Amino acid sequence: MSKISQTGSSTPGFGYFFYHYVWMVIDVFYPPVCSGCEKPGIRWCDECNSKVQIIKAPFCQVCGTPLQRGGSCDECREHPPQFDRLRSLAVFGGPLRTALHGLKYRRDQGIAEILAAPLINIVDREAWEFDIIVPVPLSKPHLRERGYNQAEMIARPLALGLKKPCVVDAVIRSKETSSQVALSPAERYANLQDAFSANPAKLKGRNVLLLDDVATTGATLNSCSKALKDAGAKTVLCLTVAKTLRKGNVASVG
Numbered sequence: 726m727s728k729i730s731q732t733g734s735s736t737p738g739f740g741y742f743f744y745h746y747v748w749m750v751i752d753v754f755y756p757p758v759c760s761g762c763e764k765p766g767i768r769w770c771d772e773c774n775s776k777v778q779i780i781k782a783p784f785c786q787v788c789g790t791p792l793q794r795g796g797s798c799d800e801c802r803e804h805p806p807q808f809d810r811l812r813s814l815a816v817f818g819g820p821l822r823t824a825l826h827g828l829k830y831r832r833d834q835g836i837a838e839i840l841a842a843p844l845i846n847i848v849d850r851e852a853w854e855f856d857i858i859v860p861v862p863l864s865k866p867h868l869r870e871r872g873y874n875q876a877e878m879i880a881r882p883l884a885l886g887l888k889k890p891c892v893v894d895a896v897i898r899s900k901e902t903s904s905q906v907a908l909s910p911a912e913r914y915a916n917l918q919d920a921f922s923a924n925p926a927k928l929k930g931r932n933v934l935l936l937d938d939v940a941t942t943g944a945t946l947n948s949c950s951k952a953l954k955d956a957g958a959k960t961v962l963c964l965t966v967a968k969t970l971r972k973g974n975v976a977s978v979g
Contacts, residue, residue: 737886738888748838757835790968811962811963812965814843816969844936844966855931855933857927858892862921899919919948928957935953936965939969
């Protein structure tokens with residue numbers, strides 16, 4: 726089992742280590758509990774880490790869904806997405822699901838740095854080349870209510886680790902949408918149609934790494950990628966901490 730707290734072969738810059746040091750100091754004054762099980766004294770414990778189901782090859786070369794063998798999945802062949810690639814670290818379940826919900830709904834911001842570290846491995850493995858990192862934006866009401874964007878909390882240490890700029894104003898949610906939670910895949914896509922708009926001045930001719938916490942149906946990433954490309958982005962590579970798998974997609978996890 727790969728530890729989700731490990732970084733890859735890239736050599737992070739000073740900013741990354743300073744960011745990590747700041748969180749270590751915060752942990753001294755405000756002792757943490759594990760984001761997966763609430764064990765005291767640590768933000769992410771070894772026991773929760775051992776339960777994470779890392780997504781491994783073979784998987785769809787477009788959307789990253791585990792497959793019995795390589796190539797592209799039926800969905801991507803029949804309905805090519807707006808993004809060029811999507812990769813996810815692990816299956817959305819168990820302690821990782823609890824940790825991501827804590828980040829999203831309970832202001833457990835300390836876990837974001839830990840979740841960002843292993844994403845460097847994926848970028849290294851895929852040998853992705855890009856110019857900027859863009860977190861998927863929240864709507865203004867949700868941002869006011871929550872006080873922060875959980876995708877941005879993960880994107881900022883990732884950007885420091887990869888030594889790339891994090892551009893939070895490259896894309897915005899331009900249309901309010903209803904909650905995605907109870908919607909079918911088709912309804913999610915319809916709900917998010919034209920939900921984003923992007924800034925050509927930030928994007929024209931650039932290659933983008935689009936970052937979100939979870940890929941469920943891919944509807945959010947698809948809609949956001951369309952806006953980025955409509956604004957002039959050359960390629961959009963998507964990266965998430967977790968991915969919701971449909972029943973039967975368990976061939977390449979461990």
